[in-house]
Amino acid sequence: MALRALSRRARETLAQFLENEAAGGYVLMVAATLALVVANSPLAPAYFAALQTHFGFAVGPIHLDESVIHWINDGLMALFFLLVGLEIKREVLDGQLSRPADVILPGAAALGGVALPAAIYLFFNNTHPESIAGWAIPSATDIAFALGVLALMGSRVPTSLKVFLTAIAIMDDLAAIVIIALFYTDQLHLMALAGAGAVLAILVILNRLKVISLWPYLLLGVVLWFLVLESGIHATLAGVALALTIPLRADERCPLHRLEHALHKPVAFGVTPIFGFANAGLSFAGVGLSALLDPVPLGVALGLFLGKQVGVFGVAYGLIRMGWARLPAGASVVQLYGVAVLCGIGFTMSLFIGGLAFGDPKLIDETKIGVLAGSLASALLGLAILKLAKPAPQA
Numbered sequence: 001m002a003l004r005a006l007s008r009r010a011r012e013t014l015a016q017f018l019e020n021e022a023a024g025g026y027v028l029m030v031a032a033t034l035a036l037v038v039a040n041s042p043l044a045p046a047y048f049a050a051l052q053t054h055f056g057f058a059v060g061p062i063h064l065d066e067s068v069i070h071w072i073n074d075g076l077m078a079l080f081f082l083l084v085g086l087e088i089k090r091e092v093l094d095g096q097l098s099r100p101a102d103v104i105l106p107g108a109a110a111l112g113g114v115a116l117p118a119a120i121y122l123f124f125n126n127t128h129p130e131s132i133a134g135w136a137i138p139s140a141t142d143i144a145f146a147l148g149v150l151a152l153m154g155s156r157v158p159t160s161l162k163v164f165l166t167a168i169a170i171m172d173d174l175a176a177i178v179i180i181a182l183f184y185t186d187q188l189h190l191m192a193l194a195g196a197g198a199v200l201a202i203l204v205i206l207n208r209l210k211v212i213s214l215w216p217y218l219l220l221g222v223v224l225w226f227l228v229l230e231s232g233i234h235a236t237l238a239g240v241a242l243a244l245t246i247p248l249r250a251d252e253r254c255p256l257h258r259l260e261h262a263l264h265k266p267v268a269f270g271v272t273p274i275f276g277f278a279n280a281g282l283s284f285a286g287v288g289l290s291a292l293l294d295p296v297p298l299g300v301a302l303g304l305f306l307g308k309q310v311g312v313f314g315v316a317y318g319l320i321r322m323g324w325a326r327l328p329a330g331a332s333v334v335q336l337y338g339v340a341v342l343c344g345i346g347f348t349m350s351l352f353i354g355g356l357a358f359g360d361p362k363l364i365d366e367t368k369i370g371v372l373a374g375s376l377a378s379a380l381l382g383l384a385i386l387k388l389a390k391p392a393p394q395a
Contacts, residue, residue, distance in 0.1 A: 025148020027269050031273035035047075040283055048281070051281075073278075076274060077271065080239070085242070104324060110312070111171075114311070115139075115311060120303040120307040121137065121307075125295045128295050137354050140173065142346055142350070149382065158330035158391075165342065172349070181234075196224055196228050199223050200245070212247060217246055221238065291366070291369055294366055296367060300354075302374070308341075332389060354368070
């Protein structure tokens with residue numbers, strides 16, 4: 001009975017997740033569009049100056065003084081990563097990724113969708129030392145944007161494909177977390193890192209003691225965030241580490257479900273739109289179509305547009321043809337291809353990794369050009385394919 005209740009709760013949570021992410025995707029689109037409008041209006045100087053404004057506080061030995069853009073990317077985005085970590089844990093322990101048979105298709109497709117875009121980017125940037133660090137930028141799918149676009153198709157697309165897209169995006173996020181931890185970490189400060197390890201150990205002990213109140217976890221999570229920030233590892237990874245210690249239980253008092261439910265709307269309608277508005281602003285002054293041919297935007301745009309669809313669909317279709325996996329229920333091959341194309345919509349994580357990879361504002365702007373071009377092309381082509389695709393024949 002307990003397992004049945006947990007599975008029912010997981011299905012309800014997934015349905016709510018899909019609904020919130022799709023709606024959040026529309027808000028994110030508006031925020032990104034507004035950023036582009038403001039960045040190309042008379043308000044542009046005030047917009048860019050506000051993002052660079054510093055503020056902070058000091059409490060004893062603790063002193064933080066960061067720009068607005070850093071507070072958003074290092075602070076607010078920790079909540080985004082906390083939610084991502086909770087979703088990954090739930091899906092792996094009691095969701096769409098809990099059975100090996102269910103993991104094969106989206107897992108292998110996600111791997112293809114991470115590797116090929118990175119290879120395409122490196123093809124155009126391997127002789128440019130200043131930009132080679134951006135290889136991971138086109139490897140991530142923006143789940144909010146992608147599900148928002150997919151929701152435009154309504155019931156024309158079977159739920160199984162929405163679940164498939166969600167699973168791929170979650171695995172993309174997991175891959176991005178690993179990539180950030182391994183390849184985008186600054187010089188380590190061992191004392192702060194040891195302190196973070198001690199706090200993480202206490203969180204694990206709370207989990208083992210079956211503490212279900214969220215407040216001890218959240219208060220220690222703030223301490224963990226600060227210590228990770230000081231350690232040189234990107235602070236947002238503290239959100240993932242905290243998520244993995246939140247207990248998952250088979251009852252209505254499940255801490256993981258309660259926290260995930262509490263975070264969905266603030267993240268979907270607050271954190272990611274704020275991030276989008278702060279990071280999507282790109283001035284088109286002096287920018288022509290030729291800018292797309294520079295190594296960074298070309299590698300990012302083609303990585304997202306070509307690398308994602310070929311990597312995801314090629315691997316998925318190959319596994320299905322070999323009989324190692326099944327086509328998602330009620331879906332046709334053309335619909336599967338359309339969803340693979342939508343996987344090329346990269347925004348939140350792509351821009352986030354771009355900010356980690358580059359310190360040069362010019363390269364960051366080039367990243368934005370590539371992300372916007374590749375994502376827009378993927379969205380338009382994916383929608384066209386899904387609109388023209390015939391539904392799978394009834395068995």
